[in-house]
Amino acid sequence: MPTERWVPTTAHWGAYQATADADGGVRVRPHPDDPAPSPLLGNVPGVARHDTRVMRPAIRRGWLTGGPGPSSQRARDEFVEVDWDTALDLVAAQLDRVRVESGNEAIFGGSYGWGSAGRFHHAQSQLHRFLNTIGGYTSSRNNYSFGTSQVLLPHVVGSSAAVLGYADSWATVREHTDLIVAFGGLPTKNLSVSPGGVTRHTSAAAAADPGVAVASISPLTADVPAGGRWYSIEPGTDVAMQLALAQVLLAEDLHDTDFLSRCCTGFDVFAGYLRGETDGVPKTPEWAAPICGIAAGDIRELARRMASGRTLVTVTWSLQRARGGEQPVWAGIALAAMLGQIGLPGGGFGHGYGSMADVGDEGPVLWLPTLPQGPNPVSTFIPVARIADMLLNPGAQYDYNGQRLAYPDIRLVHWAGGNPFHHHQDLNRLRRAFARPETVVVHETHWTATARHADVVLPATTTLEREDLGAGRRDTHLTAMHRVLDPVGEARDDFSILSGLAERLGARQRFTEGRSARGWLEHLYDKWRDQLRAQGHELPDFDTFWADGELRLPAMPENPPLVRFREDPEGDPLHTPSGRIELHSAKVESFGYEDCPGHPVWLPQERRGPLHLIANQPPTRLHGQGDVGAVSRESKVASREPITLHPDDAAARGITEGSVVRVFNDRGSCLAGARISDRVRPGVAVLPTGAWFDPQPDPQHPGQELCAHGNPNVLTEDVPASRLSQGCAGQRTHVDVEPFTGPLPEVTAHTPPPLHRA
Structure with a gap:
């Protein structure tokens, strides 16, 4: 009997060890030093070879036969599988056409970087580096998680890192x-x-x-x-x-x-x-x-x-x-x-x-190995949560952090390592927005809603199918992420995909610098090791680190900005206009934003529904990642995402435990499985984000669509937190809930779309 080969790797939910079975499956076990391993590890074994894996490059039929252009058929059309050369030739030609005809500002590099925990195979960094080598792109700024705070905190305490990093x-x-x-x-x-x-x-x-x-x-x-x-x-x-x-x-x-x-x-x-x-x-x-x-x-x-x-x-x-x-x-x-x-x-x-x-x-608090992206020759950007506004309103002006900006006219969207149809608000509006570009290119591991809304889908490897370096902010270890599985189907890593595009556009040397993926890992590690050595820390060479599987990160002396400031406000001031903590900001007040004046205020919000819906993060997966995994699937009620209601609210509506309900407001509706608990406040409902978006005709309301799977972002409003930050405001909304009595649609989000071979 051959000895099992357990290898180290890591993910956003933690470091772990994995081994491949003879039949191509995978088993996992927690890192031996982890005092509280994540239950999300239970999603890993079922994901890599799930039926929704994108196995080959695929082109939406309408785009393949009719050419680029706006289309309402995205996510409604079938796909045609093609070989890699055909797919890369088509994408390279579109990138070249758009940058020649409309300038690089018309390309939106839409990656939002949760695709991989690896430091090198970080989809966002890979895509942005590639686009910078071919002339740049319109970028996004800040994040969905705490983007509002990223803009506010520099005005109040001098930087977001002063609070978030220490x-x-x-x-x-x-x-x-x-x-x-x-x-x-x-x-x-x-x-x-x-x-x-x-x-x-x-x-x-x-x-x-x-x-x-x-x-x-x-x-x-x-x-x-x-x-x-x-x-x-x-x-x-x-x-x-x-x-x-x-x-x-x-x-x-x-x-x-x-x-x-x-x-x-x-x-x-x-x-x-x-x-x-x-x-x-x-x-x-x-x-x-x-x-x-x-x-x-x-x-x-x-x-x-x-x-x-x-x-x-x-x-x-x-x-x-x-x-x-x-x-x-x-x-x-x-x-x-x-x-x-x-x-x-x-x-x-x-x-x-x-x-x-x-x-x-x-x-x-330690600088980690990072893939350099290079300078972006295009200065145009949007706040990250304003993508639908940008696509729907080219040329429209908006406020952001004291500036008056205008949305660019985007002709091509290139997305890698993210799923906006998980994390964005008002998904019906986002669908209309995604119908406007001439071409949408998506790198994806699975047939998510974002892949289904693309014109060209390029199959990407999962973390288990490549090598990388792994560590997170304030992590204790750097992990040598060994490959566990061979790539599924014809999947390639983002570096390989983008190298192929760069070659077709005359930028391969600038993008790769003549290095393979393994060569980049060694280069990034050695550069990082040299920097730490200059600070007095001795680390093993790359081969030793790789063989060991991990290294304990060296302790670093901390010198938090707010601690230094408290000790000497005059000698070590904050990076605010006053050098102090600004409980009133004259600068913010000067912007004249009624939704964010110059000091903290109470801004009452209109109630627009009988129940206050909280769309929080799920306990069973990371955002939408792992929704096809065992832990996520076992949490479903009647194959839908569970919604939790207080017993009083459920009784008033004739809703019973385990029944399917319709959750709705004036933006959209979805189906969910009812859970009843007094662990929520009366008048509050909780529907976590991350169920893969599954738009289907509503049997009870002809001419309307609903999400059959329970994604709450069909209900959340696509508005900014304020004119200051333009941040995500999708955590809460107002809804009503009723028993669903119509024919129950089957959930189709976990099955691939119609596919044909060229």
């Missing part, structure tokens, strides 16, 4: 913190995941039982850690509660006047707002209570408790993915500043505890 570890929190006040809670389901992977899930283990008192402010008890107190808040009203807490600190003289004077600017303006001097409304607990559903006495008691010891105020990323998403982040910073503990261990402000595994992780 969060105190959970060990520090346990040692120094008396109370965590968690707006958005501490949802441990998110702590499996980190971009690039995480070897030891210390955050997941710690957040489940922090060993510290926690005030969890969330409409969901799943966001409350062991021993935490649940403040069941009305969704979208966190800012009202934050302002009321701040008002108590101010009114009862519990705020740190020395810190506010020494390290902040604009507190007088913010304090005037709290007192009601600007709008006649003091932001008292009695004012906030009917808005947020938390008793005034509980708010007042919590404020006093916060001022009595070391308190960490943390805001999940989910709260900034909404209209006015800047406000809970800015108000959270203001609240922490009033306590005077920013820059102290275990105190101050945190952003993302419970949102991602690397926030609070114990690994070093």
